[in-house]
Amino acid sequence: MQPTSAAFKQRSRQAIANPVLQKALQNIRPGFQQKRAKAVAQLPEFEALRDEARDLKNHVLAHLDVYLQRFEAKVQESGGQVHWARTAGEACDAVLGICQAAGATLVTKGKSMVAEEIGLNSRLEAAGLTVVETDLGEYIIQLRHEMPSHIIAPALHLTKTEIAAAFMQAHVDLPADRPLDEPRALTDEARLMLRQKFLGAQVGITGANLLIAETGSTVIVTNEGNGDLTQNLPGIHIVVTSIDKVVPTLEDASTILRLLARSATGQEFSAYTTVSTGPKRRGDMDGPDEFHVVLVDNGRSSILGGPTQDVLRCIRCGACMNHCPVYAAVGGHAYGWVVPGPIGAALDPGMIGLEEARHLPHASSFCGRCEEVCPMRIPLPKIMRYWREQTFTRKLDPASARYGIGAWAWLARRPRLYHWTTGLAARTLGLLGGRRRRFKWLPMAGGWTAHRDLPAPEGRTFLAQWRAEEKRRARAGAP
Amino acid sequence: MVDTPPQHSPEAPRRVALFVTCVVDFFRPTVGFAAVRLLERAGCKVEVPPTQVCCGQPAYNSGDRAAAIAVAKDVVAAFDGYDHVVVPSGSCGAMIRVHYPKLLGDDPDWGPRAHRVASRTHELVSFLTDVCGVDSVADLGTAGTVTYHDGCSGLREMGIKQQPRKLLASIPGLELKDMLDAEVCCGFGGTFCVKYPDISGEMVRKKAETIAQTGAAMVLAGDVSCLLNIAGKLSREGHKVEARHVAEVLAGMTDVPPIGAAKGE
Numbered sequence: 001m002q003p004t005s006a007a008f009k010q011r012s013r014q015a016i017a018n019p020v021l022q023k024a025l026q027n028i029r030p031g032f033q034q035k036r037a038k039a040v041a042q043l044p045e046f047e048a049l050r051d052e053a054r055d056l057k058n059h060v061l062a063h064l065d066v067y068l069q070r071f072e073a074k075v076q077e078s079g080g081q082v083h084w085a086r087t088a089g090e091a092c093d094a095v096l097g098i099c100q101a102a103g104a105t106l107v108t109k110g111k112s113m114v115a116e117e118i119g120l121n122s123r124l125e126a127a128g129l130t131v132v133e134t135d136l137g138e139y140i141i142q143l144r145h146e147m148p149s150h151i152i153a154p155a156l157h158l159t160k161t162e163i164a165a166a167f168m169q170a171h172v173d174l175p176a177d178r179p180l181d182e183p184r185a186l187t188d189e190a191r192l193m194l195r196q197k198f199l200g201a202q203v204g205i206t207g208a209n210l211l212i213a214e215t216g217s218t219v220i221v222t223n224e225g226n227g228d229l230t231q232n233l234p235g236i237h238i239v240v241t242s243i244d245k246v247v248p249t250l251e252d253a254s255t256i257l258r259l260l261a262r263s264a265t266g267q268e269f270s271a272y273t274t275v276s277t278g279p280k281r282r283g284d285m286d287g288p289d290e291f292h293v294v295l296v297d298n299g300r301s302s303i304l305g306g307p308t309q310d311v312l313r314c315i316r317c318g319a320c321m322n323h324c325p326v327y328a329a330v331g332g333h334a335y336g337w338v339v340p341g342p343i344g345a346a347l348d349p350g351m352i353g354l355e356e357a358r359h360l361p362h363a364s365s366f367c368g369r370c371e372e373v374c375p376m377r378i379p380l381p382k383i384m385r386y387w388r389e390q391t392f393t394r395k396l397d398p399a400s401a402r403y404g405i406g407a408w409a410w411l412a413r414r415p416r417l418y419h420w421t422t423g424l425a426a427r428t429l430g431l432l433g434g435r436r437r438r439f440k441w442l443p444m445a446g447g448w449t450a451h452r453d454l455p456a457p458e459g460r461t462f463l464a465q466w467r468a469e470e471k472r473r474a475r476a477g478a479p
Numbered sequence: 480m481v482d483t484p485p486q487h488s489p490e491a492p493r494r495v496a497l498f499v500t501c502v503v504d505f506f507r508p509t510v511g512f513a514a515v516r517l518l519e520r521a522g523c524k525v526e527v528p529p530t531q532v533c534c535g536q537p538a539y540n541s542g543d544r545a546a547a548i549a550v551a552k553d554v555v556a557a558f559d560g561y562d563h564v565v566v567p568s569g570s571c572g573a574m575i576r577v578h579y580p581k582l583l584g585d586d587p588d589w590g591p592r593a594h595r596v597a598s599r600t601h602e603l604v605s606f607l608t609d610v611c612g613v614d615s616v617a618d619l620g621t622a623g624t625v626t627y628h629d630g631c632s633g634l635r636e637m638g639i640k641q642q643p644r645k646l647l648a649s650i651p652g653l654e655l656k657d658m659l660d661a662e663v664c665c666g667f668g669g670t671f672c673v674k675y676p677d678i679s680g681e682m683v684r685k686k687a688e689t690i691a692q693t694g695a696a697m698v699l700a701g702d703v704s705c706l707l708n709i710a711g712k713l714s715r716e717g718h719k720v721e722a723r724h725v726a727e728v729l730a731g732m733t734d735v736p737p738i739g740a741a742k743g744e
Contacts, residue, residue: 009675012675012677012678013677016677016678016681029660325663325664325666325682325685326675326678326682329678329681329682330678330681362671362674362675363671363674363675363678364668364671365631365664365666365667365668365669365671365672365679365682366540366631366632366668366669366671367631367635367663367664367668368631368632368635368636369631369635369662369663369664371635372635385539385540385542387542388540388541388542389542389543389544390542391542392541392542392543392544393542397541397542401541401670401674402543405537405538405541405543405546406543406546408537408538409538409543409546409549409550412532412533412535412550412553413532413549413550413553415529415530415531415532415553418532419532422501422504422505425505426505426506435741436740436741436744437736437739437740437741438710438711438714438739438740440715447672447673447674447676448672448673448676448711450676450680451676451677451679451680451683451684451712451715452680452683452708452711452712452714452715453710453711453712453714453715453739454707454711454739455506455707455710455711455738455739455740456739457505457506457507458506458507458508458509458735460508461504461505461508462499462503462504462508462510462511462512463499463504463527463529463531465508465511465512466499466511466527467529470527
């Protein structure tokens with residue numbers, strides 16, 4: 001997909017002014033934060049599990065080639081095929097090739113952020129295929145021609161009013177006066193519309209939360225069951241996934257699964273955890289006749305071995321964005337690419353380039369709440385800081401900011417001059433602060449005073465007063 | 480490389496260097512005097528190294544690592560040799576304690592000194608409780624309901640949560656009422672509030688709202704930078720809540736007007 005991250009500032013301003021989005025964002029606290037906190041509190045070994053998962057994924061990343069090749073061999077052993085894709089274009093080509101070889105016209109699709117990343121839908125649609133998203137959130141944003149605003153809740157930016165409007169507009173064969181006020185009515189209607197698609201599709205595409213090297217299996221976790229219908233009913237199942245998802249064993253997968261749902265939705269386990277190993281075998285009741293795995297790199301291998309490698313530990317639980325006060329203010333679309341929030345700020349510059357994404361690692365107060373909740377212990381602020389340093393070194397930020405910091409650093413290294421300057425400024429502003437002790441507006445502080453008053457300094461600086469205090473104490477013979 | 484802080488003997492008072500921070504020095508000297516008062520009451524001998532300026536966060540958080548390193552060296556040079564370095568800010572304290580070793584640790588000359596200063600650096604309130612063993616403060620007549628904002632760096636990098644609450648609880652007339660999301664950032668974030676003023680403004684709007692919802696007469700925190708932000712938003716929104724550094728209350732210095740407001744406003 002085409003990133004729009006360079007427009008982060010404008011888009012974040014629009015997001016803050018959007019009342020629907022702001023209302024929708026209020027659901028994050030009860031819907032994600034409180035549920036996660038409760039689930040974590042009920043698992044005494046949660047912190048130990050985080051350490052284990054971090055170490056596990058570090059081990060995998062250090063031997064990624066080995067595990068990916070083992071995975072490929074096992075997929076082939078079980079009768080499936082692996083397609084390696086270096087770029088988004090190669091990945092789309094692989095999927096389209098499989099669809100066209102099968103003469104497919106209708107494709108159902110489970111939620112996949114990798115598919116979003118590579119722009120799969122538009123590529124398939126351009127080739128004349130009909131693609132139907134079957135995850136409720138993805139289905140809604142497909143109707144609205146939007147991109148996901150959250151990696152596990154793609155339609156998080158909407159309330160039921162907008163969803164009902166989208167259904168009214170799209171489902172023209174249903175009575176126009178039907179009631180759609182209740183969430184239940186919306187899910188029932190989506191089920192009704194999707195059921196025909198599940199049965200009619202020739203190809204089902206899903207993502208994967210995990211790949212298991214020892215068995216050649218792919219794993220999806222869902223809460224709607226749509227993924228199972230997507231991958232079991234059509235004759236062909238294509239898994240579109242990325243190279244960072246592999247773990248060595250089923251046991252390792254379970255370590256990560258114990259963290260994933262708790263961190264994401266506060267569930268102990270998601271409603272459905274589905275392990276797929278190859279196509280339908282002789283004697284199997286159901287399952288696809290063909291099983292394909294498209295393994296997408298799309299820039300990940302260039303992150304591997306570098307200073308931001310830790311981002312590849314991410315299991316896409318969304319906890320960082322669910323706890324990020326910046327995400328809570330602007331939502332996901334402002335970030336301008338498929339992965340928003342703190343993990344986006346750490347990952348996206350490596351994926352889409354720092355020129356495009358430079359705002360994202362800067363738009364953080366470094367509050368550290370993301371790192372606090374990340375189940376994989378990704379040091380998100382540290383990686384954002386790395387990107388800030390790259391921005392500075394490569395002179396990608398505005399010259400005014402660079403000169404400002406330069407001037408400040410020059411002054412900060414000259415204590416006498418610094419104290420004289422700040423002493424004068426503090427006395428002046430202290431006087432100007434008047435009786436109310438604050439400024440509603442001040443030249444060069446417009447960004448601050450647009451939203452809040454600026455408290456006035458008390459007057460003389462501490463260090464100036466302390467010099468006088470020391471003299472007074474010396475005269476009084478005090479310690 | 481971790482340095483063991485000197486053992487305290489009753490005969491020799493702890494020799495404490497106060498790093499007052501550039502924000503306190505410029506905006507709120509009262510906090511510096513409150514810190515001196517609290518440290519002296521806890522039996523410390525307080526010195527204020529006169530060449531101190533800033534911890535270097537503006538450069539560090541802007542990606543100018545070279546400037547941050549230069550400033551960090553100046554701080555290390557000024558504060559090396561004391562028993563402890565005490566900072567009335569979780570953020571600037573964490574910069575020295577947590578981040579200086581990352582900036583200077585690999586330098587053969589500066590690394591050992593940076594580690595020494597870092598391991599002896601403490602945020603003020605946690606120093607009083609955890610190092611000096613202070614568990615109550617003198618009742619100096621401050622009364623009413625207060626709420627406490629947990630500054631991010633103090634909370635997450637320095638482990639400061641119960642320490643200020645414990646000392647506040649020792650003041651008989653004071654009632655602490657927690658705000659919703661006390662651990663959520665106020666939106667200051669150093670240069671962040673200047674570079675992304677709209678997002679910062681939205682974050683502090685929520686913070687001011689949750690503070691006002693408590694009905695407390697006073698909001699306290701361990702960082703003047705957060706408090707400038709919070710006080711500015713409270714007054715802009717017309718909320719009559721006083722904003723003060725927690726040290727002002729603990730030292731009984733609430734006769735000074737609150738941050739960004741006239742006395743008794």
